[in-house]
Amino acid sequence: MSEEANFRAEIEDLRERVRYHNRRYYVEDAPDISDAEYDALYKELESLEAEHPELVTPDSPTQRVGGEPLQEFQQVRHAVPMLSLANARKLEELREWDARVRRILGEDEEPRYVTERKIDGLAVSLRYEEGRFERGATRGNGTVGEEVTANLRTVRSIPERLDDDPPEVLEARGEMYMTLEDFERLNRRQEAEGKPPFANPRNAAAGSIRQLDPKITARRPLTVYLYGIGEGGDLYESHSAALDALKSYGLRANPYKLHDTIESVMQECEEAVRERESLPYQIDGVVVKVDSREQQRALGSVAKAPRWAIAYKFEPLAGRTKLKEIIVNVGRTGALTPQALLEPVNVGGVRISRATLHNEDYIREKDILIGDVVVVERAGDVIPQVVRPVPEERSGGEREFFMPTECPVCGEPVSRPEGEAVTRCVNARCPALALEHIIHWASKAAMEIEGLGEKLSTRLFDLGLVKDVAEIYDLKAEQLVPLEGFGEKSAENLIRSIEKSKEQPFSRVLYALGIRHVGNVTAGLIASSFSGEDLLRGVETERLTEIEGVGEVVARAVVDYFALEDNRALVQRLMKAGLNFEREAVGAPEGPLAGKRVVITGTLSRPRGYFVERLEEAGGTFTSSVSKNTDYVLAGEEAGSKLERANSLGVPVLDEAGFEELISQETVAS
Numbered sequence: 001m002s003e004e005a006n007f008r009a010e011i012e013d014l015r016e017r018v019r020y021h022n023r024r025y026y027v028e029d030a031p032d033i034s035d036a037e038y039d040a041l042y043k044e045l046e047s048l049e050a051e052h053p054e055l056v057t058p059d060s061p062t063q064r065v066g067g068e069p070l071q072e073f074q075q076v077r078h079a080v081p082m083l084s085l086a087n088a089r090k091l092e093e094l095r096e097w098d099a100r101v102r103r104i105l106g107e108d109e110e111p112r113y114v115t116e117r118k119i120d121g122l123a124v125s126l127r128y129e130e131g132r133f134e135r136g137a138t139r140g141n142g143t144v145g146e147e148v149t150a151n152l153r154t155v156r157s158i159p160e161r162l163d164d165d166p167p168e169v170l171e172a173r174g175e176m177y178m179t180l181e182d183f184e185r186l187n188r189r190q191e192a193e194g195k196p197p198f199a200n201p202r203n204a205a206a207g208s209i210r211q212l213d214p215k216i217t218a219r220r221p222l223t224v225y226l227y228g229i230g231e232g233g234d235l236y237e238s239h240s241a242a243l244d245a246l247k248s249y250g251l252r253a254n255p256y257k258l259h260d261t262i263e264s265v266m267q268e269c270e271e272a273v274r275e276r277e278s279l280p281y282q283i284d285g286v287v288v289k290v291d292s293r294e295q296q297r298a299l300g301s302v303a304k305a306p307r308w309a310i311a312y313k314f315e316p317l318a319g320r321t322k323l324k325e326i327i328v329n330v331g332r333t334g335a336l337t338p339q340a341l342l343e344p345v346n347v348g349g350v351r352i353s354r355a356t357l358h359n360e361d362y363i364r365e366k367d368i369l370i371g372d373v374v375v376v377e378r379a380g381d382v383i384p385q386v387v388r389p390v391p392e393e394r395s396g397g398e399r400e401f402f403m404p405t406e407c408p409v410c411g412e413p414v415s416r417p418e419g420e421a422v423t424r425c426v427n428a429r430c431p432a433l434a435l436e437h438i439i440h441w442a443s444k445a446a447m448e449i450e451g452l453g454e455k456l457s458t459r460l461f462d463l464g465l466v467k468d469v470a471e472i473y474d475l476k477a478e479q480l481v482p483l484e485g486f487g488e489k490s491a492e493n494l495i496r497s498i499e500k501s502k503e504q505p506f507s508r509v510l511y512a513l514g515i516r517h518v519g520n521v522t523a524g525l526i527a528s529s530f531s532g533e534d535l536l537r538g539v540e541t542e543r544l545t546e547i548e549g550v551g552e553v554v555a556r557a558v559v560d561y562f563a564l565e566d567n568r569a570l571v572q573r574l575m576k577a578g579l580n581f582e583r584e585a586v587g588a589p590e591g592p593l594a595g596k597r598v599v600i601t602g603t604l605s606r607p608r609g610y611f612v613e614r615l616e617e618a619g620g621t622f623t624s625s626v627s628k629n630t631d632y633v634l635a636g637e638e639a640g641s642k643l644e645r646a647n648s649l650g651v652p653v654l655d656e657a658g659f660e661e662l663i664s665q666e667t668v669a670s
């Protein structure tokens with residue numbers, strides 16, 4: 001093989017591996033390598049492609065960053081119209097529907113039903129030709145939609161190529177959505193960047209897809225569940241077979257259940273209502289479909305909806321009520337957040353009397369006035385939000401909201417930096433910051449002090465027993481026993497869980513400190529490179545940004561934090577109290593080749609993937625180019641420039657036998 005062909009094969013091999021892991025992770029939710037390993041593979045591919053831009057193909061997994069912005073969307077006519085669904089609001093209506101289905105099908109036919117969750121997102125069509133993703137479109141009015149191919153190419157759960165043996169034209173249809181967690185994270189990012197937050201995950205998903213600039217879409221955490229086939233759908237004899245086929249092609253098919261009776265369908269709907277709040281994404285109902293294609297054809301469609309399907313719709317998680325007052329909370333980072341006090345309203349079984357209004361700009365943009373009737377929405381555990389006012393209901397007595405110029409807790413002036421949406425109290429000694437910090441410190445994600453929740457923290461703070469987080473560790477059981485609700489035993493339990501928190505790893509401590517922009521992942525990254533002593537001694541931003549995954553903003557926040565005298569004093573007190581500030585060794589690989597970087601080149605007796613797998617099992621990392629950091633080169637027949645380079649750099653070269661010998665060694669405990 002020529003060197004060029006060899007290289008091409010290598011790059012394609014790597015792409016194939018990234019694609020495989022993409023499918024495991026984004027489509028099947030079942031990764032079989034760690035995130036770090038995946039990142040390493042991906043970076044490897046990126047760097048190879050950067051060295052050889054002429055070999056970059058549009059279907060490479062790295063090309064999901066988004067192309068050039070569009071002036072406007074092209075219109076697309078759907079070859080098979082994208083229908084909507086008839087709705088059932090009550091379970092009984094499903095029985096009526098079943099009776100109608102049976103009447104049309106006649107006595108000789110027994111319908112079988114498929115149920116799926118009805119996902120609250122945006123309908124899209126994905127057209128694959130010869131197994132390649134060629135065109136993506138929104139539903140639009142069902143007949144004509146908008147072409148959003150470039151945007152959909154940035155979505156990781158939409159593969160560029162299909163596996164198995166798909167039909168020549170396959171137009172998969174489904175729902176684009178955003179998980180609640182991703183939605184919250186996106187909104188936090190929007191706010192941090194001074195941009196307006198989205199009202200709900202559906203709007204966030206829709207707004208992300210209908211973006212003229214695909215680079216923006218690429219930064220939005222979108223995913224898809226496919227629930228049907230447009231063109232090409234006639235090839236499958238049932239809906240369930242079509243969904244199974246989608247799955248075998250490597251597409252993310254909506255999970256489904258089969259039912260022989262409408263009673264079983266109704267039970268499933270009841271189950272889904274219960275399940276609704278615990279799902280990681282929003283659903284607004286259950287879709288019931290007749291499974292057999294032949295029966296579907298016999299049933300046909302009326303107006304814009306098929307007779308063979310129906311949506312059982314849940315109560316909306318939105319309600320209307322009066323916004324009585326707007327108060328301002330001060331968070332742990334000093335952020336002033338306006339909160340709506342509402343006349344209590346029942347939204348999907350939960351009584352809501354408060355909702356967030358995000359920030360000043362949000363209130364202004366949505367034209368929300370104190371005294372307005374407003375629409376509130378909630379979703380899972382996400383804080384309920386005021387979505388919009390109902391101006392038709394105004395009486396004239398409503399008034400505008402103004403952000404206070406002084407902190408409502410400490411009275412010091414607040415500041416709102418240019419270009420930011422958030423107003424902050426910048427007084428480091430503001431009690432609001434201290435209390436919020438104590439609550440954060442004890443929380444599950446931080447130091448996980450069992451028994452020290454928000455209520456007790458507030459009480460201890462108000463009583464002056466705990467004025468900052470270090471004082472948690474000065475608490476004595478005797479101080480707690482006299483408090484209402486405490487006995488000897490419960491006091492001792494709390495002291496014990498406080499003591500136990502001292503065993504938490506440094507990454508937790510670092511996260512618990514509440515440094516701006518340092519979430520638990522970032523804290524983990526930093527804690528594996530530096531100890532508390534290092535940070536106190538002073539680490540430069542450049543050293544922090546050397547850590548993979550730590551950017552300028554984070555680095556600056558960490559440096560600023562440790563530069564401040566008050567913070568340094570706090571950290572020193574925590575060290576004295578016995579908390580863990582030791583640098584962590586996280587996820588260090590194990591095996592005879594642990595931490596070794598190995599290049600594989602030339603023609604070997606088996607596919608390269610085999611050797612890469614063996615290498616990774618042995619704890620090693622596969623890299624593509626030889627440098628002085630390479631530990632070994634495994635060279636097969638006709639190894640070209642890499643072998644030469646290894647020789648000139650003095651990197652040990654192995655043949656297959658040498659490689660086998662190396663990986664079969666026992667790990668020597670050090």
Ligand code: IVH
Pocket residue numbers: 083084085116117118119120121122123124139174175227228254287306309311
């Ligand atoms: S089937 C002909 N299945 O609900 C059948 N739709 O009005 C067409 N949706 O805009 C739709 N989850 O985007 C179907 N599992 C699911 C769905 C689903 C959400 C949306 C769909 C459409 C609307 C139906």
